[in-house]
Amino acid sequence: MSSADTADIQLVDVTKSYGSNLVVDKVNLIVPKGEFVSILGPSGCGKTTTLNMVAGFHEPTSGEIRIRGTNQVGVPPEKRNIGLVFQNYALFPHMTVAENVAFGLKMKRKSRAETEVAVKNALRSVHLEGYESRYPKELSGGQQQRTALARAIAPQPSVLLLDEPLSNLDLKLREAMRVELKEIQEALGMTFVYVTHDQEEAMAMSDRVVVMSGGVVAQEGRPVDIYQNPVSAFVADFIGKSNLLPVTKVDEEKGKLRLTLKGGTVLIADPSASLAPGKIELCCVRPENVQLVQPGETAENVLPGRVDKMVNLGAHVDLWVDVSRGCTVKAQIPVRRLQNVDVGSEIKLRIDPAAVQPLAH
Numbered sequence: 001m002s003s004a005d006t007a008d009i010q011l012v013d014v015t016k017s018y019g020s021n022l023v024v025d026k027v028n029l030i031v032p033k034g035e036f037v038s039i040l041g042p043s044g045c046g047k048t049t050t051l052n053m054v055a056g057f058h059e060p061t062s063g064e065i066r067i068r069g070t071n072q073v074g075v076p077p078e079k080r081n082i083g084l085v086f087q088n089y090a091l092f093p094h095m096t097v098a099e100n101v102a103f104g105l106k107m108k109r110k111s112r113a114e115t116e117v118a119v120k121n122a123l124r125s126v127h128l129e130g131y132e133s134r135y136p137k138e139l140s141g142g143q144q145q146r147t148a149l150a151r152a153i154a155p156q157p158s159v160l161l162l163d164e165p166l167s168n169l170d171l172k173l174r175e176a177m178r179v180e181l182k183e184i185q186e187a188l189g190m191t192f193v194y195v196t197h198d199q200e201e202a203m204a205m206s207d208r209v210v211v212m213s214g215g216v217v218a219q220e221g222r223p224v225d226i227y228q229n230p231v232s233a234f235v236a237d238f239i240g241k242s243n244l245l246p247v248t249k250v251d252e253e254k255g256k257l258r259l260t261l262k263g264g265t266v267l268i269a270d271p272s273a274s275l276a277p278g279k280i281e282l283c284c285v286r287p288e289n290v291q292l293v294q295p296g297e298t299a300e301n302v303l304p305g306r307v308d309k310m311v312n313l314g315a316h317v318d319l320w321v322d323v324s325r326g327c328t329v330k331a332q333i334p335v336r337r338l339q340n341v342d343v344g345s346e347i348k349l350r351i352d353p354a355a356v357q358p359l360a361h
């Protein structure tokens with residue numbers, strides 16, 4: 001069975017233009033049943049537009065949106081069996097929690113008994129039992145957002161679409177809700193499509209991340225794969241912290257590649273059948289894969305440099321090291337490895353060869 005057969009949602013060459021402004025450009029996407037998929041990208045890259053087309057609020061200019069194999073173009077939102085949680089999808093202030101959660105069921109003309117059971121189950125899923133008769137103004141931000149979630153899941157949609165649902169919450173609550181949302185999704189076995197510009201949020205919750213940039217899919221894959229093997233400087237830079245170091249020369253050495261960087265060379269295993277050595281222009285190295293060579297230690301793949309800046313973050317220190325004029329390498333060093341190092345110190349950095357990702361652009 002191909003993955004398209006088990007897809008809950010499939011986008012086929014979906015394009016959306018507003019006049020001459022192309023905001024979503026031939027997006028192809030498969031969301032398998034029961035997966036948590038995030039659409040991640042900077043502001044204005046087309047995330048909400050894409051989600052709104054899945055929901056049915058906007059029609060694509062061209063392309064198809066399929067839900068469980070059926071093309072949805074022309075099908076109104078209420079017929080798509082989709083639940084929605086948006087950043088500003090406010091609760092009805094004059095209704096209690098239970099009335100808010102029952103709202104979608106009333107619209108579907110469910111019986112009173114069915115509604116009661118569904119409301120109870122939904123509130124249990126989001127850990128809000130006992131809050132039935134409260135009004136929204138009597139709830140914290142996190143409880144309000146959980147109520148909105150309960151309202152969306154109560155009618156048991158096949159898919160839940162969430163657009164930046166946590167962005168109004170403070171950091172601590174947002175981090176707690178990330179874990180909770182993932183647990184709720186797993187417990188329900190429901191397909192979630194989650195839009196965010198927060199890469200940590202996407203990494204923390206998703207089975208799969210779709211990185212968008214300028215209306216196109218820049219990369220998609222499991223969070224760990226995208227983090228370790230970004231396909232472009234954009235993705236490397238957007239996901240996590242990275243050094244994007246210009247490569248001035250590439251030499252092949254016994255099945256390995258020697259990359260000449262400003263300030264030194266690194267020898268790496270030739271990783272890429274996909275990228276011809278002649279195409280390599282940059283390499284991505286994560287700061288946590290840059291080590292400090294201790295005095296007296298010998299190592300390969302060493303770049304000497306001078307410490308320009310240090311920020312102590314408790315468990316580790318962020319170092320900015322000038323390895324050649326105009327070329328700074330960021331390193332994240334555990335505090336216990338940093339003895340007698342200060343701003344202005346001459347030090348040596350070792351680049352972990354297994355963690356160097358060559359890039360074309």
Ligand SMILES: Nc1ncnc2c1ncn2[C@@H]1O[C@H](COP(=O)(O)OP(=O)(O)OP(=O)(O)O)[C@@H](O)[C@H]1O
Nearest residue numbers: 018021023041042043044045046047048049050197
């Ligand atoms: N109704 C519209 N008419 C014209 N242009 C629009 C319309 N809606 C969105 N756009 C444009 O489409 C682009 C994508 O917008 P969209 O809302 O999808 O971005 P986004 O990725 O959700 O951004 P954010 O993270 O800021 O929410 C933007 O450049 C926006 O200005």
Ligand SMILES: [Mg+2]
Nearest residue numbers: 047048049163
């Ligand atoms: Mg948006």
